[in-house]
Amino acid sequence: MTLRLHDSAAGAVRDFVPLQPGRVGVYVCGATPQGSPHLGHVRAQVAFDVLRRWLTATGHEVTMVRNVTDIDDKILAKAAEAGVEWWAHAHRFEREFSAAYDALGVLPPTVEPRATGHVPEMVELIERLVERGHAYPAADGSGDVYFDVRSWPEYGSLTHQRLEDMEPAADADPRGKRDPRDFALWKGAKPGEPASASWSTPWGRGRPGWHLECSAMARRYLGPRFDVHGGGLDLRFPHHENEQAQSRAAGDGFAQYWLHNHFVTMAGEKMSKSLGNVLGVPNLLREHRAVVLRYYLVSAHYRTALEHSGTSLAEAEAAYSRLEGFVRRAAERLGASAPVGGVAPGFAAAMDDDLATPAALASLHEAARRGNQALADGDERALAGAWGHVRAGLGVLGLDPLSEPWASQAGTSDAARDALDVLVRSRLDERAAARAARDFATADAVRDSLKDAGIVIEDTPTGARWALEGEK
Incomplete structure (x- = not known):
């Protein structure tokens, strides 16, 4: 193409x-x-x-x-x-x-x-x-x-x-x-x-x-x-x-x-010093991992406005951590030196379409889902294929967690984790309210949306607990 x-x-x-x-x-x-x-x-x-x-x-x-x-x-x-x-x-x-x-x-x-x-x-x-x-x-x-x-x-x-x-x-x-x-x-x-x-x-x-x-x-x-x-x-x-x-x-x-x-x-206004609505990069880097800021910027098509909100970076942290977690878990099984290969056809088609990074990222998340299933099934051939496609695509986007500068910066920052906890807790409260009202369709939809974002829910006698996919 x-x-x-x-x-x-x-x-x-x-x-x-x-x-x-x-x-x-x-x-x-x-x-x-x-x-x-x-x-x-x-x-x-x-x-x-x-x-x-x-x-x-x-x-x-x-x-x-x-x-x-x-x-x-x-x-x-x-x-x-x-x-x-x-x-x-x-x-x-x-x-x-x-x-x-x-x-x-x-x-x-x-x-x-x-x-x-x-x-x-x-x-x-x-x-x-x-x-x-x-x-x-x-x-x-x-x-x-x-x-x-x-x-x-x-x-x-x-x-x-x-x-x-x-x-x-x-x-x-x-x-x-x-x-x-x-x-x-x-x-x-x-x-x-x-x-x-x-x-x-x-x-x-x-x-x-x-x-x-x-x-x-x-x-x-x-x-x-x-x-x-x-x-x-x-x-x-x-x-x-x-x-x-x-x-x-x-x-x-x-x-x-x-x-x-x-x-x-x-709030619909261009970020500029004259408007006073500036998010300074040095300040953001004190609270969030740099790779998460990059993921956030790449997640929107370059020709569309990127609307920033209080939860934007927490959501980016969750999404990137899902890809990062898969890559690191697969590397433990396959070895970090396993061949990566080229990008998948769906990723290439998205990038050739005026650098459509949202579609390119969607293809990587889908490959990571397949890879996680292959990891659970012990299917190393399927795992290697998914891992190679995810790493190759992340490399093009400058987000490969096994390449520098990110290889030495693994983990979610404390501030980002706190922000993510607030976001997830609000969704869990919504799910609990739906279950109390016996609205199980809504409760299941909340659970599924969190799962799609790489967040695993565990129901316990003391309430729901959450973890990023792949965390112990």
Whole structure:
């Protein structure tokens, strides 16, 4: 089956055909390290890590570029508030982002360029745009350089918008613009800004615009035309729209496929610092195993909103523990060095269908159920087949409990166990009430739903007790 991916530019799922057979270039927008990472930040990197792993598993050599936007209006403002140098502020939080990615098992990128290290490439790109009539220095002497959106008829094609329907660009003083929707390629240095936050150019000292940075870095490492550009849904406009416009106006083919992951939401709102509904990754990792956070992020399709609730991670802990328990029990019977083999056809079909991870996980849970039965029956051949399929699939998703970094992190954290106990106890109370009312159909449905989640119920004279499947 051919891998099919949802291309935002086309607004549809398309067959994925690499520019070079067996080789794929992927550019993913990384951190703007103004503060600590939250769950929404790492969702994007986990989603594109899964894409990378699946491409690798299907025989492709992947060049993964993940940038760091280490110079930005917000970084300058946050650093000034904190009374520290902007570069020190950026580097501090860049380390936090890197630690969060590493903790969740995101593979290191092939290269992780910083914007501040690629100013010459950015200046060169601006010069090409000016020469082609698509950019101009502001007439007000500010040192700003703008992209002329009306000079590029395809502007708006990525997000399927008409220029007349767009809001003015809010990234610079509009007085020097020909059109209020023109966006800044270069920002002239301003009084009060640190001298270290500006570079010398033909238009005076200043610093790059956000959109320009990614175009220049993508071209530097992947060439003028590459396969996949990814990022969060909030980056489609204006960031990715502007990237595409400036790169193609400069003569580059740029990205052939645009992939965007949806948000992590709480009560229907996108997780963001400005709304105050942020779940910081460092705090979450103090309460939950990192592999459970990764399972939670992978459990939803990358293009759907992931609604977070108070029980979300407890449910993820139960579901992952079921797979983990099967893998470890089977390894005790078969030996951890037993051959794994390839992924099952159902798993592969799900992954080829625009990375449908919920269906892929469902196939692994079904294989684990068959494996547990084979384990009980003493059928080592069936057990080996199920174990191999589960491990191969979990490996693609970055969740194999016998591979690092998870092999040395087995077990449910105390905080997660407590949260899971609250969740299960509420269901057991519901079951007890149904049994007292002689509503045995409801009682059995509760028991079965818990069993499907890998939770075993034992009725005792003092009440029901529960355990994760496979626990002693």
